[in-house]
Every structure is written in structure tokens, then in C-alpha cells.
Amino acid sequence: MRLSRYFLPVLRENPAEAQIVSHRYMLRAGMIKQQAAGIYSWLPLGYRVLRRIEDIVHQEQARAGHIPLLMPTLQPADLWRESGRYDDYGQEMLRITDRHKRDLLYGPTNEEMITDIFRSHVGSYKDLPLTLYHIQWKFRDEIRPRFGVMRGREFLMKDGYNFDIDKDAALHAYNRHMVSYLRTYERMGLTAIPMRAASGPIGGDNTHEFLVLAATGESEVFYDDRVTGLKLGDRVVDFDDRAEVAGICKEFTTLYARTDETHDPALFDQIPEAHRKVGRGIEVGQIFYFSTKYSEPMGAVVVNDKGERVPVHMGSHGIGVSRLLGAIIEASHDDKGIIWPEGVTPFPVGIVNLKQGDAATDAACEGLYKALTAQGLEPLYDDRDERAGAKFATMDLIGLPWRITVGPRGLANGKVELTSRRTGESEEMSPEAAVDRIAQIYAAHP
Ligand SMILES: Nc1ncnc2c1ncn2[C@@H]1O[C@H](COP(=O)(O)OP(=O)(O)OP(=O)(O)O)[C@@H](O)[C@H]1O
Numbered sequence: 476m477r478l479s480r481y482f483l484p485v486l487r488e489n490p491a492e493a494q495i496v497s498h499r500y501m502l503r504a505g506m507i508k509q510q511a512a513g514i515y516s517w518l519p520l521g522y523r524v525l526r527r528i529e530d531i532v533h534q535e536q537a538r539a540g541h542i543p544l545l546m547p548t549l550q551p552a553d554l555w556r557e558s559g560r561y562d563d564y565g566q567e568m569l570r571i572t573d574r575h576k577r578d579l580l581y582g583p584t585n586e587e588m589i590t591d592i593f594r595s596h597v598g599s600y601k602d603l604p605l606t607l608y609h610i611q612w613k614f615r616d617e618i619r620p621r622f623g624v625m626r627g628r629e630f631l632m633k634d635g636y637n638f639d640i641d642k643d644a645a646l647h648a649y650n651r652h653m654v655s656y657l658r659t660y661e662r663m664g665l666t667a668i669p670m671r672a673a674s675g676p677i678g679g680d681n682t683h684e685f686l687v688l689a690a691t692g693e694s695e696v697f698y699d700d701r702v703t704g705l706k707l708g709d710r711v712v713d714f715d716d717r718a719e720v721a722g723i724c725k726e727f728t729t730l731y732a733r734t735d736e737t738h739d740p741a742l743f744d745q746i747p748e749a750h751r752k753v754g755r756g757i758e759v760g761q762i763f764y765f766s767t768k769y770s771e772p773m774g775a776v777v778v779n780d781k782g783e784r785v786p787v788h789m790g791s792h793g794i795g796v797s798r799l800l801g802a803i804i805e806a807s808h809d810d811k812g813i814i815w816p817e818g819v820t821p822f823p824v825g826i827v828n829l830k831q832g833d834a835a836t837d838a839a840c841e842g843l844y845k846a847l848t849a850q851g852l853e854p855l856y857d858d859r860d861e862r863a864g865a866k867f868a869t870m871d872l873i874g875l876p877w878r879i880t881v882g883p884r885g886l887a888n889g890k891v892e893l894t895s896r897r898t899g900e901s902e903e904m905s906p907e908a909a910v911d912r913i914a915q916i917y918a919a920h921p
């Protein structure tokens with residue numbers, strides 16, 4: 476992508492309405508535009524990151540054996556009357572009446588609809604286990620939408636639903652989700668800690684929230700700080716192996732980590748003082764096991780191996796896809812702008828041309844552009860006729876993790892400069908070596 480042809484409406488001034496750094500930078504970097512309270516357009520740069528996050532979610536769900544589908548944003552109210560939640564959900568639910576006076580709602584979540592799909596098509600234990608998920612827009616008429624995409628009214632969520640024959644199988648699905656989520660967040664450069672949570676309107680006793688530590692987080696969290704050192708890394712996990720998956724969950728949930736809703740001061744006080752931490756966190760996901768809460772009232776039953784009709788055991792599992800952009804920026808920025816982790820960056824590398832119009836410099840930039848593109852590493856090439864300072868400021872603000880700077884002085888020695896956005900360190904090398912280095916770095920981020 477050439478910046479001269481792109482749509483990157485960068486703002487020079489700090490927008491007055493933005494109270495936290497992620498909101499400020501997303502507006503300034505031309506990633507989103509607010510259209511109404513808590514409702515945003517995703518401008519090209521923001522949309523690229525959103526898609527990167529979706530890609531990672533899809534890849535990790537596939538690895539765990541979960542199956543994508545797509546349900547609509549609008550749902551018939553009758554489904555929610557069956558589960559009893561139509562009246563319970565309250566004012567957060569956006570209710571709509573169509574021209575035939577039928578009640579619809581803009582889905583805040585999809586337990587009812589997925590249960591309806593399941594009961595229409597599945598009747599035997601032989602079709603289990605089954606986990607279906609989608610990534611779809613949700614609407615919750617939040618009282619106080621704020622912090623940009625962190626607490627929107629319309630927001631993008633990955634929500635998955637497991638159907639299992641009994642509690643043990645459903646708890647395995649729960650664990651599978653926990654492990655797949657751990658890797659999902661790690662690939663986004665985040666440390667998201669599973670914390671025991673309270674269940675809220677979804678229901679059920681077994682539930683964990685995933686929290687990213689950040690001063691601007693809305694949840695108060697209490698934890699043993701050794702939990703932040705745990706990493707799944709690139710371990711190969713057999714998602715069908717119940718013991719292995721349960722073992723990983725145990726590893727990540729044994730140290731104390733809770734939100735204010737489930738905090739237990741007596742237990743907390745048993746942690747060695749040096750490791751006892753109180754802080755704030757951003758909820759980027761939550762998993763639930765809720766037994767037969769929906770399958771019973773909605774008649775989602777299968778025939779078991781003894782020929783009996785039994786309601787299936789279910790759980791639901793959500794990732795805040797759009798909120799993640801804010802969470803990642805809160806966790807990774809400096810006073811110049813965003814610092815994207817390689818896993819989610821909108822472009823892997825930027826090219827800055829220090830002397831637009833100089834034949835040799837232009838040619839070197841074009842050469843880099845072609846070589847990177849040929850490797851599937853689409854660069855963002857700043858080919859505008861701008862001062863170097865302005866180009867650097869834009870690159871720093873939008874936060875691409877790597878920048879290649881090309882100018883006549885370096886080229887005289889056959890060199891360009893490769894700069895890390897995170898450390899600010901630069902290294903001179905040949906254009907070929909720079910391309911190789913970038914390819915090497917991104918080999919770890921498919
Ligand atoms: N208003 C919102 N804006 C953006 N993302 C949201 C919003 N509400 C929920 N999410 C994201 O969707 C995920 C799954 O939804 P869930 O039903 O668990 O939300 P929730 O517990 O009601 O969230 P919160 O406590 O922050 O209101 C959350 O973990 C969060 O990351």
C-alpha cells in the first residue's frame with residue numbers, strides 16, 4: 476500500500492472526547508470514527524487490525540476443533556421468550572418491531588439462537604461433541620458507552636457454544652476453550668490472565684474471565700504476580716486429550732487471580748506478600764459452563780447410548796474482538812503512538828522515503844516494496860512529498876513495529892536503515908538484508 480493512495484485520516488490534535496490513550500490513538504491514527512454514542516465506523520487502518528484479530532481467533536478455534544458459522548444480528552423475540560430471558564435482559568437489549576408488528580431484537584449474545592439451530596438438526600449423542608461459533612456484531616445498549624471501542628454499544632464478539640452429552644464432556648469443552656483462548660491472546664502479544672468470575676445474566680457456576688492488566692481497566696483485580704510469567708508458547712496441544720488440556724488449565728488457574736466479584740481476602744492473604752498484587756484489568760473474554768440452563772427450557776435433547784432422551788450440557792465462550800484493539804493499545808504504546816505487536820499489526824513494515832523524487836531513492840523504495848510484497852509482507856510505503864519529520868511522526872503514531880528508512884546518504888553506501896518501533900534501535904544494512912530480516916521476524920507470525 477502506498478500512503479499517497481491510502482485513506483489514513485490522521486488527526487494532529489488530541490480529540491477532546493477521548494479519556495484514555497487507546498481511544499485517543501485510535502482516533503488520531505484514523506482507525507475509527509464515531510457515528511453515534513458507542514457506534515463506530517472502522518476506517519481502513521482500524522479495519523485491517525480488526526481483520527488480523529479475527530484471523531487469529533479463527534485459526535485458534537480451528538486448532539481446537541471448533542466450527543465457524545454465521546448467525547444474523549437480528550433475532551426473533553420469541554426465541555428469548557422460550558428461555559425466559561426476553562423480560563430479564565432489561566434495557567441493555569435493543570428491541571425492534573418490524574412492519575408486521577413482530578418483535579425482534581439486535582442480539583446481545585446468541586445462546587437462544589444457537590440452541591434453536593442445534594435442536595432443529597441434532598438428535599443423537601453420536602453427533603456430539605459439537606462446538607459452533609461465530610464472529611458477529613452485537614448490540615448492548617450500555618448506559619455509559621465510553622473509552623471508544625472498549626465499551627461500545629455495537630461491538631464485534633466471537634461467541635462459541637458447546638454441546639455435550641454430560642457434564643464431564645462439557646467441562647472438557649470449557650477447558651479446551653480456555654487453552655485456545657490463552658494461545659489466541661498470546662499471539663496478539665497480550666498477557667490475558669484467566670480469573671475466576673461471577674456469572675451474570677449468562678448463568679452457570681463455572682466461569683472464568685480473561686483479563687489484560689492495564690491501569691485503565693474497568694475491573695479491579697487481585698492476583699499472585701507469578702501468574703503473569705506463565706506462557707503457553709508454541710506447545711503442541713492435543714485438544715482431544717482431556718487430561719492434557721485439564722493439566723494446562725490447572726497450570727494457569729492454580730495461582731490466585733480473581734476479580735472484585737469473586738475476591739476472597741482470606742485466601743489472598745495467604746500469598747507471600749512480595750507476590751500479592753492489586754491492580755486493574757480489561758476483560759477481553761469470558762468462558763462459561765452452564766449445564767442445561769438453555770437446553771432444558773428450549774428442548775435441546777439428544778438420545779443417549781441407552782436410548783434415553785437427555786438435555787445436552789452447554790457452555791458459551793466469548794472474546795471481545797473489537798475491544799481487543801483498545802486493550803492491545805493500552806498494553807503497548809508510548810508517548811509517540813501505538814506499538815503494534817507483530818501478530819496484529821495492520822502492516823508488517825513501513826517504508827519511509829527520505830527524498831521523494833530522487834531517482835535512486837525512489838528506485839530503492841520501489842525495489843523494497845516489490846521484494847516485501849513478493850514475500851507476502853505488504854509494506855505501507857510513505858511515498859508522499861512530505862518532510863522526513865512528518866513521515867516519522869505518522870509512522871510512530873500508527874505504530875508499525877518495523878520501519879525501513881531509505882535516503883540518498885545511506886544508499887551511497889548501499890545501505891538502508893531498519894528501525895524497531897518498540898526499542899527505537901536502528902541498524903544499517905543492505906536492502907536485501909532488511910527484507911530477509913523482516914521475513915525472518917514474521918515467519919513466527921503466520
Ligand atoms: N460493550 C462492550 N463493548 C466492547 N466489548 C464488549 C462489550 N461488552 C462485552 N464485550 C466483550 O465481549 C466479551 C464477552 O461478552 P460477555 O457477555 O462476557 O461481556 P460482559 O461480561 O457483559 O462484559 P462487561 O463486564 O465488560 O460489560 C467480553 O469479555 C468483552 O471482552
Ligand SMILES: [Mg+2]
Binds near residue numbers: 684758760761
Ligand atoms: Mg463477561
